[in-house]
Amino acid sequence: MSTIAVVGMPNTGKSTLFNQLTGSHAHIGNWPGLTVELMQAELVLEGQPVQLVDLPGIYDLRGHSEDEAVVRRFLESTPVELVVVVANASQIDRQLRLALQVRQLGLPALLLLNMADEARRFGVAINTERLAADLGLPVILLSAKYRRGLAEARQVMAEALTGEPHQQAPVRALDSRLAQGDAALDGAMAQLVQAAVSLPPQWRDRLTRRLDAWLLHPLLGLPLFFLAMALMFQAIYAIGVPVQEGLATLLDQFGQGVIKPLLLPLPPFLQGFLLEGLYQGIGxxxxxxxVIFLFFLAMGVVEDSGYLSRAAYLMDAFMERLGLDGRSFVLSLMGFGCNVPAILGTRVMRDPGLRLLSMLVIPFSLCSARLNVFLFMAAAFFTPRQGGLVIFGLYVMSFVAALITALLFKGRFGSNEPLLLELPPYRFPTLPQMLSRAWAEVRHFWFWARRFIIIGVVAVWLLNNLPLGVVPASAESLSGRLGTLMEPLLAPIGINPKLTVALVFGFIAKEIVLGGLAVIYGQADPAALSRAIALDVSWPQAVSFMLFTLLYTPCLSTVAVIRSESKRLGFTVFSVLWSLLLAWLVSFVFFQGVSLLQRLGALG
Amino acid sequence: MLESSPPVQLADLAPGASATIASLSADPGLRQRLEALGFRPGQRVQLLRRAWWAGPLHVRVGMTELMLRRRDAALVALAA
Known part of the structure; x- marks a missing residue:
């Protein structure tokens, strides 16, 4: 099968184009000689099956970043029949560089000028025939976001494949071939632009100008950003929480009304396990x-509108003083969805110190898996109004933990990495794209959650019911013994043996915590479960439990990705131990402080 | 009357003002990145705004807008 590699600079809509070309058939593939996974997909071009590989976004084939090295290694190790170079049409004045470098390597290539709609709006006119003739490559203008020009792109790709001799060898002596043409690159680029492109005499994007005047305002910019974030979270909860409650009731009724009668012929312990363990945990x-869907939807809109990169601009001065930069802030924000992709995102950083410090900070971002524990606990212990404050407080704590961590360790992981970030024009995200993206994220979350919950619930149930004949979850059961064993450590922070078991399993994934609690307390119905927990523990214990849950290791997947990205076992262990220590200290100060105030009669 | 000397630092331009790039004195890695983003000798560059607390600069070069730190901007020499 022929292999087609897709290369392009960051912010060219390359991934959107890749998704539009391949539909939803893309999957992650491992390539020999590469340490990173690449998205790839099979598709049929004019009856011919081909394999499309999405390479990381890069600025320069000779560049020094990890992504640039990945692209070089890929081209040196994989025979490629065709290279599709994706460029942002409105920035053609600088983006021809990659196309010229690919041509230099002697690889069959074609140039797709994406975001044609934007180029037209900004007054950039491109004579594609002239450009194709001068460049010696097919050139197509298209707009992947609005699905324009895709058919033509497919056709030209198919033609390029049939025209070329088929067995291509990997590129040899890549570096020296690129070095040869480097000096002439700028001149060649200027000549091409001169001949085939007409650029507007002045910037035409008045929308971006006007919005930036407010949103990047030296004084108002940051308050507006935090206001926007606060409103976003408010909206997510205002819409999401009632839906969540309705869905929970529905699922419970389905369990009691449909599943329970179906399970009646089974032995009682199996009934209990299936209904109260598995069904309840998953439900x-x-x-x-x-709530998670809405969260990813909102984050997708913020990201694709161009506001997220503005957040990097607004926060950079502050982050710089923490030894981080604007990108670390943006990645931490993305970590509020899920920590794992946020840690993968640190690949854009070249300096190892900056990367490690960012990886140390990101796990404190309150991810969606932790959020479901907090929403549940807040509803069980507080009025809706107080509960909202508790959730808000946990978000603040999440920032404070990241801040303390960065301040404490910036000396050890110092860096002076230059920061150059594009600020793309503001864009209107399209609804179908946003919906399909949020849907994909939720599916991903669900896939992990389901797996972990089943394993976790089985394990918790076994711990509660072994050794045989024991009263479930009593002090003699395995979970009871585990709780007793940890008591000297966890009693000072108000975590009782039952909560201990939930925390131990929460180490694997926070998705297990609620399902685990349902099994430990033997309560199927969410309302009954919250009553049972509220009877068993006091509110300071509950908040201490939430603080601990917020701060200690998010999940095994995060630990694994820190290990694979940092390539340092010592750092990974350090990151886990630090989060445990910080979690314990914060919970201790909170629980003992509140207990003291209660004894003094200052607090109810 | 004394003639005021023209600004030589990108960070010193008045917001909205433009200048021509004379040379780049960055190390090869940063230089490559600057060039890929459109910073070339002879190219016009416009300072759009400066962020608070000695934060980054918002500049426009060619058809691209970007942010860069003042420290890194100092490596872009402007023509008088």
Whole structure:
């Protein structure tokens, strides 16, 4: 099968184009000689099956970043029949560089000028025939976001494949071939632009100008950003929480009305396990999917509109003083969805110190899996109004923990990496794209959650019911013994043996915590479960439990990705131990402080 | 009357003002990135705004807008 590699600079809509070309058939593939995974997909071009590989976004084939090295290694190790170079049409004045470098390597290539709609709007006119003739490559203008020009692109790709001799060898002596043409690159680029492109005499994007005057305002910019974030979270909860509650009730009724009668012929312990363990555990997390969907939808809109990169601009001065930069802030924000992709995102950083410090900070971002524990606990212990404050406080704590961590360790992981970031024009995200993206994120979350919950619930149930004949979850059961064993450590922070078991399993994934609690307390119905927990523990214990849950290791996947990205076992262990220590200290100060105030009679 | 000397630092331009790039004195890695983003000798560059607390600069070069730190901007020499 022929291999087609897709290369392009960051912010060219390359991934959107890749998704539009391949539909939803893309999957992650491993390539020999590469340490990173690449998205790839099979598709049929004019009856011919081909394999499309999405390479990381890069600025320069000779560049020094990890992504640039990945692209070089890929081209040196994989025979490629065709290279599709994706460029942002409105920035053609600088983006021809990659096309010229690919041509230099002697690889069959074609140039797709994406975002043609924007180029037209900004007054950039491109004579594609002239450009194709001068460049010696097919050139197509298209707009992947609005699905324009895709058919033509497919056709030209198919033609390029049939025209070329088929067995291509990997590129040899890549570096020296690129070095040869480097001096002439700028001149060649200027000549091409001169001949085939007409640029507007002045910037035409008045929308971006006007919005930036407010949103990047030296004084108002940051308050407006935090206001926008606060409103976003408010909207997510205002819509999501009622939906979640309705869904939880529905699922419970379905369990009691349909599943329970179906399970009647089974032995009682199996009935209990299937209904109160598995069904309830999965149901509790399912009910949170609407909130998570809304969260990813909102984050997708913020990202694709161009506001997220503005956040990097606004926060950079502050982050610089923490030894981080604007990108670390943006990645931490993305970590509020899920920590794993945020840690993968640190690949854009070249300096190892900056990367490690960012990886140390990101796990404190309150991810969607932790959020479902907090929403549940807040509803169990507080009025809706107080509960909102508790959730808000946990978000603040999440920032404070990241800040303390950065301040404490910036000396050890110092860096002076230059920061150059594009600020793209503001864009209107399209609804179908946003919906399909949020849907994909929720599916991903659900896939992990389901797996972990089943394993976790089985394990918790076994711990509660072994050794045989024991009263479930009593002090003699395995979970009881585990709780007793940890008591000297966890009693000072108000975590009782039952909560201890939930925390131990929460180390694997926070998605297990609620399902685990349902099994430990033997309560199927969410309302009954919250009553049972509220009877068993006091509100300071509950908040201490939430603080601990917020701060200690998010999940095994995060630990694994820190290990694979940092390539340092010592750092990974350090990151886990630090989060445990910080979690314990914060919970200790909170629990003992509140207990003291209560004894003094200052607090109810 | 004394003639005021023209600004030589990108960070010193008045917001909205433009200048021509004379040379880049960055190390090869940063230089490559600057060039890929459109910073070339002879190219016009416009300072759009400066962020608070000695934060980054918002500049426009060619058809691209970007942010860069003042420290890094100092490596872009402007023509008088």
């Amino acid at each position: 509790t997390v399912t009910a949170f999917l609407p």
